[in-house]
Amino acid sequence: MEMKDVILEYVIEEYLEDEDEVLTFDSPLISGGIVDSFSMVSLKRFLENKYKISIPDDKATPEAFDTVDKIVTLVNEYIK
Amino acid sequence: MAYSDKVRNTYEGTLQGIKDKGVFKQERYIHSSQAADIEVEYPTGAPIQKVINICANNYLGLSSHPDVVQAAHEGLDARGYGMSSVRFICGTQDIHRELENRVTEFLGTEDTILFPSCMDANAGVFEAILTDEDVMISDRLVHASIIDGMRLCAAMHDTFKHSNMKHLEKKLQLHADKRLKVVITDGVFSMDGDTAKLDEMVALCDKYDAMLFVDESHSSGFIGKTGRGTHEKCGVFGKIDIITTTFGKALGGASGGCVSGRKELVEMCRQKARPYLFSNTIAPVVVAGVNKVLDILTKSTERRDKLEKNTEFWRKGLLELGFVLQPGDTPIVPVMLFNAKLSQDFSKDLYDEGIYAIGFFFPVVPNGAARIRTQISAGHDIHHLEKALAAFKKVGDKYGILGLTKQEIIEKYGL
Incomplete structure (x- = not known):
């Protein structure tokens, strides 16, 4: 499975209460109210564990986490 | 004067925006x-x-109960109107400690510390007992005051889906490497009126070596067969590590709150919780009223x-x-x-x-x-x-x- 599919699947399972809700790679997660700032923590930890990376706190901004596409870009910066 | 037209217009614009959204409170x-x-x-x-x-929130109808009003009058006469001090300088009377001991017994904990409100208790408790080596894992529908308290604390914070025990367990596994873990929930959720699954949460906390925090503001005095709270209803009385609750709802409805729980945690609050250290003691008249409320509730259900x-x-x-x-x-x-x-x-x-x-x-x-x-x-x-x-x-x-x-x-x- 491609990275963006893995992350999208995680986001759906982790954050959506309503199984009928549709999320895409460019759905706004933070600014759209799907992921609140507290809940970003688990997403960051998931990415770090899954891809064996460390994302500095100052790079894990709401903007950088706002869509699955943006998250993929961020993760790729830290994968060696 | 620095309050120029520009400053005033800024606020007027913001307030108008609140009105335009239809959420202006009156x-x-x-x-x-x-x-x-x-x-x-x-x-x-x-x-x-x-x-x-x-x-x-006057669940027990005690806000204007004649016995509570009478006790408050007597407290006013016997201990005065105010203390003009925080607790640890010269703001602790015998009746403050009496109330702490009685709340401890009522809630089935080890010790209790009073706060000016439960908002203050929730704002102060996490910072007092946790550091950046720890994690707080909260239900996604906890009260706003808990969210504020978590924001003031250096520990990592994460959430689990409302009352979803499978999700909570995943989070406990995810954060297994943390020094201390605290699972955080309301006992009764204030907007939906549903009850936390405290029996399952106690079991999960035991399994993963996590502390359990419960805000009992919408439970204390009337949930459970003798009104001790959600932990009584769920059969886990005596097993909650940290309870916060208010005296501003069922327990007389005036003001004040507390942190009640493991004695070391309560002592940490007494040493470090900023709303306790830097705000006034609860007025004697309120303390006397709450003591009477506990009289009433322990005598009869x-x-x-x-x-x-x-x-x-x-x-x-x-x-x-x-x-x-x-x-x-x-x-x-x-x-x-x-x-x-x-x-x-x-x-x-x-x-x-x-x-x-x-x-x-x-x-x-x-x-x-x-x-x-x-x-x-x-x-x-x-x-x-x-x-x-x-x-x-x-x-x-x-x-x-x-x-x-x-x-x-x-x-x-x-x-």
């Missing part, structure tokens, strides 16, 4: 004591109207038993009329209307019928989940509830929603 002046029957001036300047109050019966009567009556309710068995009974404007119109019409109940909508509750939150009290008699049911029927008929499902109401009024 106070309603009550010209009587807090009780089932109150006298209200609304809108401001309008003639005072006698109404039945079904939106107070009559009031919480009456509340339970009133709640059953109220829920059954609303369901028979055809309203959609949030499921549950607590005195918080949300009547679901889903549409924000409908909730405001409905509340206004209820008021015209002599019933005081408030409509809640986003952002206080999720978008599309607007409701009238009703709260039942032991201070209500059946005639109050019958009158309120008649008003709900009349207003429900007006809007044609009786007997409709959630989907049908949404189709009729939109979200």
Whole structure:
């Protein structure tokens, strides 16, 4: 499975209460109210564990986490 | 003077924005004591109207109970009006420590520390007991004061889906490497009136070596067979590590709150919790009143038993009329209307019928989940509830929603 599919699947399972809700790679997660700032923590930890990376706190901004596409870009910066 | 027209215009613009969104809050002046029957001036300047109050946190009807008022008078006479000090300088009287000991016994914990409010207790407790090596894992629907408290704390914070124990377990596994873990929940959730699964949470916390924190503000005094709270109802009395609760709801309704729990955690609060260290002690008159409330509640379960019966009567009556309710068995009974404007119109019409109940909508509750939150009290008699049911029927008929499902109401009024 491609990275963006893995992350999208995680986001759906982790954050959506309503199984009928549709999320895409460019759905706004933070600014759209799907992921609140507290809940970003688990997403960051998931990415770090899954891809064996460390994302500095100052790079894990709401903007950088706002869509699955943006998250993929961020993760790729830290994968060696 | 630095308050220029530019500054004033900035705030006026912001306030106008709040009004434009329809979420501007206005106070309603009550010209009587807090009780089932109150006298209200609304809108401001309008003639005072006698109404039945079904939106107070006065669950046990003790806010104006003559024995509590009398005890407060005696406390005022015996210990004065104020202490003019924080607790640790010269603000601790014998009655403050007496109340702490009595709350400890009532809640089944090891020790208790008083705070000016439960908001302050929640704001101060996490920072006092956790560091950046630790993690807080909270239910996604916990009260705003807990969220503020977590924001003030250096520990990592994460959330689990509301009352979803599988999700909580995943989070406990995810954060297994942390030095200390605290699972955080409300006992009874204030907007939906549902109850936390404390028995399952205690088991998970045992399994993963996590502490359990429960805010019992909407539970203390009436949930459980002797009113000790959600932990009594769930069969885990004595097993909660940290309880916060308020004296501003069922326990007399004046003000004040506390952290009650493991003695080391309480001592950490006494040493480090900033709202305890830097704000005034609870006024003696309030302490005397709460001590009397605990007298009343430990002698008899009559009031919480009456509340339970009133709640059953109220829920059954609303369901028979055809309203959609949030499921549950607590005195918080949300009547679901889903549409924000409908909730405001409905509340206004209820008021015209002599019933005081408030409509809640986003952002206080999720978008599309607007409701009238009703709260039942032991201070209500059946005639109050019958009158309120008649008003709900009349207003429900007006809007044609009786007997409709959630989907049908949404189709009729939109979200």
